[in-house]
Amino acid sequence: MEPYLLPVVFVAVFAAFALSASAGFGGSLILVPTLALTLGTKNGVALAALLLAANNFVKVFAYRRTLPFRKAVPVVVLVAAGTFLGAKLFVSAPERWVTIAVILGFGLAFLVETLDLNRFRRIGSPVLAFASGATSGFSGTSGPLKGLAVRALDLDRMHLVGALSLVSLVGDVTKTAVWTDAALLTGGDYLVALACVPLMLVATFLGRRFNYKIGERGYTGLFWTVMLGYTGRLLAGL
Structure with a gap:
């Protein structure tokens, strides 16, 4: 990575962590394209996953009192299964395929969003959970499907x-x-994640504080703004 790009990357990392702590998701919306552009698609997607994984430990601790383990378990298990499958495919896939998969992932989310899911929410949630994991494992981002699930x-x-x-x-x-x-992912990538820990702590604190202040109605607006952001990325890639 060119030295002059480092400030841009660190700003993107902080913004991704803050958005993720505010909405619960959305970090990949910022982090994946930023790192993919600076490091290449595969390396950027992989490093984004590592940074978001580390940040999610901080998020889970921050929201430890409101973790709905019982309700979330089915979704968590299906996401993990889908992610494992998608990540395995990612390893052997040509970089161009991965780039196309990112665009197709958003296309799938856009199509799902046009359906009337209110009648089939309980049935659709497991399907969306597995699909979100598979999309995330293959393309690095699954925000819309995960949000819906x-x-x-x-x-x-x-x-x-x-x-x-x-x-x-x-x-x-x-x-x-x-x-x-x-x-x-190598030792150098883990050192980058370690260097970003202070950013994770500060961004998560600010994001959680923002979440507390906006209330239910404000959060609903934030949630769908993130969803529209993913759709915008879809349209930009067409």
Whole structure:
């Protein structure tokens, strides 16, 4: 990475962590394209997964009192299974395929969003959970599908953020483990993650504080703003 790009990357990292702590997800919306542009698609996606995994440990601790373990377990298990499969495919896939998969992932999310999911929320949640994991493991980001899968659990704002944090943690840790074993992530990448710990702590604190202040209605707006952000990335890639 060119030295002049470091400030841009660190700003993007901080913004991603703060958004993720506020909404429970959305960090990959900022981090994946930034690191993919600066490091290349595969290396950027892999490092983004490592950084988001580390940040999700901080998020889970921050929201430890509102973690809906019982309700979130089915989604967590399906996301982990889908992520493992997608991450394995990612290792052997040509870089161009991975780039196309990112665009197709958003396309799938866009199509899902046009369906009337209210009638089929309980049925659709497991399907979306597995699909979000597979998309995340293969392309590095699954925000829209993950958001829809967890929102279908009908949780209040704080428990929704807690569930999203749990699901994100499991998905990103799964990807990180697979890609470390495949040598896509090295000791140098882990040093970068360690250097970002202060950013994680500050950004998570600020994001959680913002979440507390905006209330249920404000959070609903933030949630769908993040969803629209993913859709915007889809349109930009067309």
